[in-house]
Amino acid sequence: MPNAARPANATLILLAALYCAQGLPSGLIAHSLPSLLRQQGVDLAWIGLLKLLALPWLLKVLWAPWVDRMASPRLGHHRGWILPLQGLVVLCLAGLALLDPDRLFSSQFVLLIGVLLVVNLAAATQDVATDGLTVRLLPERWRGLGNSLQVGGYKVGMLLSGSGLLLVADGLGWNLSLALLALILAALTLPIWRFDERTQLPFQPARAEQAFGPRLLLAHYRGLLAQPGMLAWLAVVLTFKLGDALGSPMIKPMLVDHGWSNAELGQLTLISSLAGIGGALLGGLLYARLGALKSLLLFGALQAAGICSLAVLASHGASAWAVYPLALFEQVADGMSTVALFAVMMRQCRAEHEGADFTLQASAQLILAGLVGASSGLLAKWFGYQSLFVGAGVLGVMVLGVVIYYFALAQPRREEPAAG
Missing domain, CATH: 1.20.1250.20 (MFS general substrate transporter like domains)
Structure with a gap:
C-alpha cells in the first residue's frame, strides 16, 4: 500500500x-x-x-x-x-x-x-x-x-x-x-x-498453520524460510549492523582511557540517547520518501561513517568539543539505520505470522551482532582503538554490497514503495 x-x-x-x-x-x-x-x-x-x-x-x-x-x-x-x-x-x-x-x-x-x-x-x-x-x-x-x-x-x-x-x-x-x-x-x-482490536484487526486463523504442539515451531519457520529470496534477506539482516556492533562497545572504554569521569560519561550517554531518538524519528520520516533500498544504503553509509569517524578521537585525543559532535552523529546514524532495517524486516512478515516472523529476524541479527561485539575488546587490545574503528567503518561499507545483491535479486518480484 x-x-x-x-x-x-x-x-x-x-x-x-x-x-x-x-x-x-x-x-x-x-x-x-x-x-x-x-x-x-x-x-x-x-x-x-x-x-x-x-x-x-x-x-x-x-x-x-x-x-x-x-x-x-x-x-x-x-x-x-x-x-x-x-x-x-x-x-x-x-x-x-x-x-x-x-x-x-x-x-x-x-x-x-x-x-x-x-x-x-x-x-x-x-x-x-x-x-x-x-x-x-x-x-x-x-x-x-x-x-x-x-x-x-x-x-x-x-x-x-x-x-x-x-x-x-x-x-x-x-x-x-x-x-x-x-x-x-x-x-x-x-x-x-x-x-x-477485534473490530479493527480481526484474527484470521485460517491463514495460520494448523499444526499444534512441537510441529508448529517447525512448520512456522520452515514456511518463513521457504519464502522467495528469504535466505538472501537473512544475509542482509545478519550483516547490516556488524560494523556498528564491532565498534560501538569500545567507545566508552576509549573515553575512560582518555580520562573521562563517570559523570562526564553519564552526561554524554543521556545526550547521545536523545540524539539517537531524534535520528530514529528522522529515519522513519525519510524512509516514507526514499523507500527501502535507498534508505538502507544511505543510512548504512552514514552508520559506517559515524563509527569510522571515532578513529579521530583515538588518535587526536578525546576533548569534549571533539567527542560530542562525533558521538552524536554516530548515534543519529545508528537510529536511522536501525529504523530502516526494522522497517524492511516487517515487510518480510507473512499475514497472521507477523510476530514470530519478525522475532526470528530480530533474534538472528541480535545473536550474530552480540558475538561480533564480544570480540571488539580483544581486537582493540591487539590493534588499538584507531584500527578497530576504521575496520568497523570499512566493514559497514562492505556489507552494503549484500543489500544491493538482495534487492537486485528481489526487484523482479517486488517493486520499491513509491516515494512521497
Whole structure:
C-alpha cells in the first residue's frame, strides 16, 4: 500500500506507549539495578548474573509461533497477549515496591532475581505480540515511522527507568521510586486497553498453520524460510549492523582511557540517547520518501561513517568539543539505520505470522551482532582503538554490497514503495 495515508494519531500513540512500556523493565534491570545493588554492597558476581535475565529476549523465538497462533476471543489476538502480560509486569513492580530494600538486596535476593526473571519473560513475550500488531496496523510506506516509535519509545522507557530512577532514588527511596515506575507503566497500558482490536484487526486463523504442539515451531519457520529470496534477506539482516556492533562497545572504554569521569560519561550517554531518538524519528520520516533500498544504503553509509569517524578521537585525543559532535552523529546514524532495517524486516512478515516472523529476524541479527561485539575488546587490545574503528567503518561499507545483491535479486518480484 505505497500510497496509504499516514496512520491516525491514536495509532501512533498506541505504538509509542507499547514500546515505551517495554523499555521500562529493560532500563531498570540494565542501568538502575546494578548501581543500586552495588550501593547496598551486593557482590559483583551476583550483579553480573543480572545479564542472564535477558535470556528470554534471546529465547522468545522458541515460543513466538504460539503467540501468532493463539488468540483471546474476548480481548482480541495481540491485545489478548499484551494486556495480561503488561498487567503482570505492573503487579511485579508494585510487589517489589512493597518490600524492604535492605532485605530484598540481601536475604531475599533470590526472590528479587525470580521476580525480575518473570518481568523479562513477560516483556519479551509481549514484544512478540507488539511487533505483530505493529506490522498489521501500519501500511508498508509508514513502517519506517512505526519503527521510529519502536526505537524512540523503547529508549525513552529505558531513560525513565534507568537514568530517571537513579535521579529520584535518593530523594524518594526504593519503595516510592518503584511505585512511581509501576504507575507509569499502568498509565502506558491505557491506549491498548481502549483499542478495539477485534473490530479493527480481526484474527484470521485460517491463514495460520494448523499444526499444534512441537510441529508448529517447525512448520512456522520452515514456511518463513521457504519464502522467495528469504535466505538472501537473512544475509542482509545478519550483516547490516556488524560494523556498528564491532565498534560501538569500545567507545566508552576509549573515553575512560582518555580520562573521562563517570559523570562526564553519564552526561554524554543521556545526550547521545536523545540524539539517537531524534535520528530514529528522522529515519522513519525519510524512509516514507526514499523507500527501502535507498534508505538502507544511505543510512548504512552514514552508520559506517559515524563509527569510522571515532578513529579521530583515538588518535587526536578525546576533548569534549571533539567527542560530542562525533558521538552524536554516530548515534543519529545508528537510529536511522536501525529504523530502516526494522522497517524492511516487517515487510518480510507473512499475514497472521507477523510476530514470530519478525522475532526470528530480530533474534538472528541480535545473536550474530552480540558475538561480533564480544570480540571488539580483544581486537582493540591487539590493534588499538584507531584500527578497530576504521575496520568497523570499512566493514559497514562492505556489507552494503549484500543489500544491493538482495534487492537486485528481489526487484523482479517486488517493486520499491513509491516515494512521497
